[in-house]
Amino acid sequence: MLGPVLLAAARSDTVRRIVSAAPVTRPVVDRFIPGERRDEALVAASELLAEGLDVTFDHLGEDVTDTASALRSRDAYLRLAEALADEGLGARAEMSVKLSAFGQALPGGDDLALRHVLPVVEAAAAASTTVTLDMEDHTTTDSTLAILARLRERFPETGAVVQSYLFRTEKDCQTLAAAGARVRLVKGAYREPVSVAHQRRSEVDRAYVRCLRILLAGDGYPMVATHDPRLIAVTQSLAARLGRRPGSYEFQMLYGIRPVEQRRLAAEGHRMRVYLPYGTDWYGYFMRRLAERPANLAFFARSLAGR
Numbered sequence: 211m212l213g214p215v216l217l218a219a220a221r222s223d224t225v226r227r228i229v230s231a232a233p234v235t236r237p238v239v240d241r242f243i244p245g246e247r248r249d250e251a252l253v254a255a256s257e258l259l260a261e262g263l264d265v266t267f268d269h270l271g272e273d274v275t276d277t278a279s280a281l282r283s284r285d286a287y288l289r290l291a292e293a294l295a296d297e298g299l300g301a302r303a304e305m306s307v308k309l310s311a312f313g314q315a316l317p318g319g320d321d322l323a324l325r326h327v328l329p330v331v332e333a334a335a336a337a338s339t340t341v342t343l344d345m346e347d348h349t350t351t352d353s354t355l356a357i358l359a360r361l362r363e364r365f366p367e368t369g370a371v372v373q374s375y376l377f378r379t380e381k382d383c384q385t386l387a388a389a390g391a392r393v394r395l396v397k398g399a400y401r402e403p404v405s406v407a408h409q410r411r412s413e414v415d416r417a418y419v420r421c422l423r424i425l426l427a428g429d430g431y432p433m434v435a436t437h438d439p440r441l442i443a444v445t446q447s448l449a450a451r452l453g454r455r456p457g458s459y460e461f462q463m464l465y466g467i468r469p470v471e472q473r474r475l476a477a478e479g480h481r482m483r484v485y486l487p488y489g490t491d492w493y494g495y496f497m498r499r500l501a502e503r504p505a506n507l508a509f510f511a512r513s514l515a516g517r
């Protein structure tokens with residue numbers, strides 16, 4: 211029951227101010243976000259890479275309400291792309307972007323977001339790496355997929371994300387599972403109405419398996435993003451049955467969540483990519499992580515009570 215409350219709080223400016231200012235917040239945030247600065251994220255990434263894990267960087271930010279902020283997001287990613295080119299890591303270090311940080315919600319948002327994100331995708335290609343477009347709430351799905359299609363005309367390696375909780379997603383998987391297409395499958399992290407999304411965990415999980423089957427049977431490159439042990443086992447057995455070798459798909463998990471399992475999968479020979487967020491605008495991301503697991507909230511509450 212707490213999940214929806216936390217997801218509502220994730221979009222409240224008042225709660226944002228209170229939570230962000232509380233001194234005890236920082237140590238809890240650190241578990242999920244290795245730093246606010248790019249150099250801190252690069253250090254965290256080099257440690258993961260040295261252990262055989264790959265990464266996708268996320269410069270934190272979402273729901274911008276003016277063009278200046280959208281340009282700041284673009285510039286942060288351009289500087290990141292420069293750093294990645296210097297490091298020469300290629301596809302082992304890619305970038306994930308949220309189009310709402312690029313102006314998607316502003317008037318003329320589709321064109322604006324496309325204009326702002328295109329230089330980032332170009333810079334990624336110049337650095338021999340790729341960009342994946344994160345998926346946000348369902349009101350943005352059509353716009354994000356339309357922008358993806360435009361980007362793929364020149365950069366077919368641009369990654370998509372689909373959320374198994376949405377009723378529409380099996381159909382989207384069928385469309386997206388084309389040759390070479392990189393598609394990340396997640397359960398979905400936003401509060402969605404009954405009219406568009408499964409509400410029960412069991413239904414979301416069953417839909418995940420159906421989507422997984424479509425993506426693994428297709429010609430694309432599935433990116434299986436989940437910490438759920440049952441879904442990881444299902445992926446491995448389905449992949450074996452469909453003749454997919456490790457390397458023709460990958461696992462993805464979030465920084466700080468199930469790190470032992472991340473290393474176990476990498477040691478088994480799987481490509482395992484860690485989603486690595488950094489930046490000052492961590493509030494929305496942090497609240498979604500609390501909403502996913504009540505135990506995180508209990509830990510946070512204990513820290514607050516202990517002061």
Ligand code: FAD
Pocket residue numbers: 343344345346371373396397398399400435436437438439462463464467468484485498499500502503506
């Ligand atoms: P769950 O059933 O939620 O979790 C399974 C188990 O994993 C839990 O029992 C617990 O042990 C562990 N776990 C899961 N979450 C947490 C947590 N927060 N803290 C501690 N332990 C936890 N969602 C989107 O809507 N759009 C995106 O673009 C998007 N990108 C993502 C990229 C990556 C690489 C990953 C891994 C997730 C992404 N998500 C995205 C989030 C996703 O939708 C889920 O909200 C999130 O992954 C939790 O679901 P789960 O599949 O891990 O399963």
